[in-house]
Amino acid sequence: MRLTAAIEQFETHEYPATTEELIEAYGDTELVLPNGTESLGEVLGRLGNETFESATDAHMAAYGAVSSKGIGRKYYSDRDPVGPGEDGPDPLSL
Template identity: 55%
Template sequence: MQFMADVGEKLDAHSYPATTTELIEAYGEMEFDTDDTESLGEVLGRLGEETYQDSEGARLAALSAVGEGAIGRKGYSDRDAPTVGENSEADLLSF
C-alpha cells in the first residue's frame, strides 16, 4: 500500500513522543487509497488519545484501525478449517 509507505516516511521524520492529536494535526489530511477513502485523521481518531513513543507504534496503530475498505476480502482466510458439512478434501487447493 503506497499510502503506508508515504505515511511511514512522515511518521519516521516526526519528533517523538507524540500524541494522537499532534499526529492528526500534522498528517490528518493524508488519505488511504482504499474502497472507502478515509484519512489518517479519521483512522487515528478511532483510537482515542494516545501518546506514541516512536513511529513504529504510530504506524501499527494506524494499520490496526483502518476500515473494512482496506482489508480486501472480508472474512477471507485460506487457513480456516472446513465447517461442518463441507467436503474438506474436495475444497483443498495447494500452491
C-alpha cells in the first residue's frame, strides 16, 4: 500500500491516540516505497511513546519517520548548486 493511502487509515481512528494504539491498529500495513517496503508498525515504532491529538498530528509524525527507503533518488537535488572545488554527484540521465 502506498504511504498516503496507509496513513489515511488514521482518519477513522479515535483521538487522542498513542503510538502504541496506532501500531496495534495499523502496524501490519505493508508500505510500498520507492526503494523497498516496510510496515507501518516499523515507521510508527521510530516515534517512541507519543500521544497524538488528531489524525493530522499522526500523519505528520509518520511522514517524518519513514526510512530512507522512502527516498526516490538519494542526494538528488536539482536546486542545490555544487560549491567551488566540490565534486557533485554524477549526472544521471533518466
